[in-house]
Amino acid sequence: MTSPMTQPMTQPLLSVEHLTMRFGGLVAIDDVSFAATDKEITAIIGPNGAGKTTVFNCLTGFYKPSVGRLALTWDGREFLLEQMEGFVIAKTAKVARTFQNIRLFPKMTVLENLIVAQHNKLMRASGYSVRGLFGFGYQGKEAEAVEIARYWLEQINLVDRADDAAENLSYGDQRQLEIVRAMCIEPKLLCLDEPAAGLNPRETADLNKLLLFLRNEHKIGVLLIEHDMNVVMQISDHIVVLDYGRKISDGEPEAVRNDPAVIRAYLGEDEDEELPDIVKQDLAGDGADDGPETQA
Amino acid sequence: MSDAAIRRPLEPAKIFIELAATALIVAALSITLVGFHVKDVPGGFDVVTRFWDVLAAVVIAVVGRGWLIGLREGVPFPVAVTATPIAGILLLALISDWLFGGTLSETLRPILPFNSSVVQWLVAGIAAMFAAVGVTRAARERSAKSVEASEKFDDDAADFMDKVAAGAQRYTAWIGAGLLVVAVVLPFLPFMNLSTLDIAVLVLTYVMLGWGLNIVVGLAGLLDLGYVAFYAVGAYSFALLASPDSPVLQMMGIKEGVSFWLALPFAGMMAALAGIILGFPVLRLRGDYLAIVTLGFGEMIRVTLLNFYSLTRGPDGISKIPPPGILGYSTQPVMDNDTLENTTEFHTWIGREFDQYDNTILLYYVILVMALLTNWFTLRIRKLPVGRAWEALREDEIASRSLGINPTNTKLTAFALGAMFGGFAGSFFATRQTFVSPESFTFIESAVILAIVVLGGFGSQIGVVVASFLLIGMPELFRELQDFRMLFFGAAMVLIMLWRPSGLLARREPTIRLKDPPARGIRRERIKTREGDAPTTDAQSGDDLATGDRRP
Structure with a gap:
């Protein structure tokens, strides 16, 4: 010591x-x-x-x-x-974290996993979903969130798999996805x-x-x-x-x-x-x- | 099971044994159920034997099994040759009966020995299905001369619903529009009468309940066995506001109830409040534990309604709940002794005689609009942050929490919103029945609503419609079958659960896409026109929030 x-x-x-x-x-x-x-x-x-x-x-x-x-x-x-x-x-x-046994949202797509991680930001943008229900000024923010997701998918070379269910990724890709998902909360x-x-x-x-x-x-x-x-x-x-x-x-x-x-x-x-x-x-x-x- | 590519030689002995076994099983089952019929006669009862019906059942089963074997063993030709004329004759007879009110099917009594037109149509339909499959297989075999065409019938069938589910998702817009058109014109179709329209109203009520529960169970993944509690809270809130018999209004000395349109939002709010009150303490629980607590809550509400006599009139219930009015006019004959003039009646105002069918049409449209609003809401909220958070919580609560999603609040919104739609449906139930009592809100109601959601496939909106029709509409249509309809119903449920354990149309459509969906049909076209536009994708159509294609 x-x-x-x-x-x-x-x-x-x-x-x-x-x-x-x-x-x-x-x-x-x-x-x-x-x-x-x-x-x-x-x-x-x-x-x-x-x-x-x-x-x-x-x-x-x-x-x-x-x-x-x-x-x-x-x-x-x-x-x-x-x-x-x-x-x-x-x-x-x-503070973001990942888990020892991967905890993705398996039935949701890769992109959705990354969008969910930006939940709090999007909640504010959509007026806690009340304003979003009627479609005021939320799509722009959502498009931004998609761009952030796309940026992270580019880093781990998964842009092509963006619309596949997360459970269908290989084990290694799931690990990387979990990390970039954590990165999406900034x-x-x-x-x-x-x-x-x-x-x-x-x-x-x-x-x-x-x-x-x-x-x-x-x-x-x-x-x-x-x-x-x-x-x-x-x-x-x-x-x-x-x-x-x-x-x-x-x-x-x-x-x-x-x-x-x-x-x-x-x-x-x-x-x-x-x-x-x-x-x-x-x-x-x-x-x-x-x-x-x-x-x- | 797998080596379908090699055509095995037919084994007549085995086939014979199979047919004999089928005959034996059907005979054994039907001889007790169908063969002896207990009939009420004055001064007791009498047993009627119906052995011809048993024989008919056996023959139909053996013929059907024979066709099934034919398709399985890869000899579609005999199936096509035998099934086509039989299906043709049956359908011809039934269609001509239906169109011209004839009695052609009466002469076919020996082949179709059933009193129920539903069963006769079913038999004819199945025969037609065999004919169609047999003919296509035979044609394919003839043209291809290949043995691989003789796939397994079972595999096809299992595959079939997957394709249907995929197709249903892909063409959701078309199917939805088609169903909507049918739903809108339904009251004016020629074959509709008061009782069928009543069934349609009932089915729509359950569609709405199913869509409401789908928010809680399908999206948020909270197993709620006490959904009927919110239905009851909505119905009673409505009844206490709208009925002149209401103890609350009487206590305050008010003679007239509040109108449907004012009481409806209030009832929804009360139900949502009930959802929040229940939700706060119990939403920390998960899975089985939550199910048990909600089950208990459902019973608590019912028992409270039964015993809180001063508020709810207990088992006597609350009656005289008015139906929805139009523009302040009543849609019922006004039985007011003070004013003998009929100025408050809507039908008098537009110069029509009172007609119960007209009133049911009104009810039908009210519930249709309410159900469609529920559907619109669900489809919309699924693509908003709250909806995605619900799905994320359903998938993995711990991961959701680690991403900064507040689990309690998110679940609570799902519970409250689901409860609110239950409350709306409850109000409608009250106004339709004009009477509410605790008997209407037993556990079996919760079970049926949950069964609709599960059977339709968790989270599938069209699945709920199909399942409501199967679970609510079919038993009503099958009333002619008397006692056997529940047997039929049970068998259908078992078959569906064997065949599609995750629900009829369970297939999840992503809420957002990065790229074109791989679909053919309208979606592709819509996106293509979008690509022609400016690259900004903010302007969006209602049901598709995908941000379009932005690749350079």
Whole structure:
């Protein structure tokens, strides 16, 4: 645990302080603090059951943390996420997320998925649908929403599939669609829960490209849970390692890779081998089971 | 089942066994149901035997099965040869009877031994269907000389409704327009009489209820087993305002009820309010739990109506609910002893005799307009943010929440709007019956309305119309079948659910498209003309919000 805390000069986009989440007697997250800045990809890694998804669920309002402060700051405004309801976090604090098991709207088309994500904007434009019912000045806004959707579909090369039901896309395309759908709410912080799970190497490379594009072009902060070390090590700017609900390491990829505490967490006491290969072996054995899935 | 390409040799023994089994099953079923008929005679009852009817049923079943086997085994020629003349004779007899009031079918008694014209038409229709399929297959086989033409009859049938559903969606505009024209001129068609028009009014009431419930169940995906509660709230709100017998009006010392047109929006609002009051606590529940709570709510409303005597007159109900008036004139004969002049009667005003059929025509148009408004509303709101949010919530509530959609409010709007249309339909029910009592609002009503939505295919507007006709219209038309109509009804339901488990016309049409729909027909043409216009696509026609083609 020698790596220094990455302290950004200004107020970080997200600052998690003393986050603790208890389920009855079980302490899923124990006093975790870390920060994520915009224009950076922050990865949260850790063995199965380390509490990574629970952190996400606390951040996006699906759980109310037992203790802790989750502050999101952008444009000089501060949002205390632990006090907000789930949909308000997405609506006003602009935190978007994806899910470990893809949650698209399967029967709706690809385009509709992206339009639904612009719900709040369109609701205002259509006078909460009352004005829209009689067709005043709503079509222009809807056309704009379609253009935004088209822009995102171009980024993931799915323009041709826009009118197909989302359930008919391939698995990799569904993953990418879920990410751009989250982008349609114009988030400041994007939380991705294992976006590379189940992807083949080529799809993983595409994903890396997309995530770097989001960071570089859209200047958002990305928070990433991932087991695939190819993704984590290649694109993250900053890594937080959790084990048994505690933070055991925090820093730049190179530092984390060589942190003895991390190696111990992944390998037990044996410290002979290099981390990434072993992590891969470790992961090959286990499925995607990772803490409690989102429950409403 | 799959190797239809190879024509198997016919196995007469197997076919014979199959036919014999069919005959046996039909005989066993019909000998108890049809063979013995208990008849009321003075001083008791008498058992009449009708073995000829049983024999006819067996023969019809065996012939039909034989044709089915013929088509299945890829020998359409004999089917065509036998089915065509039989269908021809039957249809000829029935059509001539229908046109000229003749008794040709009386002479065909041995072949068509049924008292019900509906059943006779059905038998003739099925024979005609076999004839048509047989002839086309035979012709195709003759021309192609190929064996692959002998596809499986079953596969065709399963495929068929998919194509119908797809076609129904593609040509929605045409089918809708066609149905609308029929609906508008229906009261003036030659074969209409008071009882058929009454059935049409009833069917339309259920169409409206189905469309209303479709908002809740089909779009928002909230399983509501207590929809009849809102129907009841609407009906009673209306009755309490409009009837001179209303305890509320009497308490306030008002003698005249409010007119239909004023009471109607109020009743809708009351029902929507009931929807919100129910919705607030229960919409956190999902699926089965929500269904149980709504079921309970439906019963609560009914029991309250039954016991709150000072407000609702309990089991006595509220009577003397006036029918809708026109321009302030009553459409009923006015039985006012004070003024002997008939100036308040509409029919006197336009110089006509009072005629119940005229009144039913008015009711028919009122419910037609109300139902069409419901439909317009649903089609429109589906393409607005609220409607899309409903569908998104139905598909995945957690994902919707993570995108900033407020689940409670969104569901609540669906519940309130669905309830409002239920309330409107309830008002219409009250004014049509001129009497409401809690008996009309039992659970079975909710079940029937839900069955209409499920049978039609969740979210399908035309499906609701078809299902209402099947579920409400058919049992009424089949009244001649007496006790057996429910049996027939049950069998039809089982068949439909086996054949189309997701509903007759279940097929989702996207609310918005990026590109041309792959349709032939009118849509393509409309978009082509649009392409010729300026590239801005803001000006839109009513039913198609697609933003057109903007590719460079």
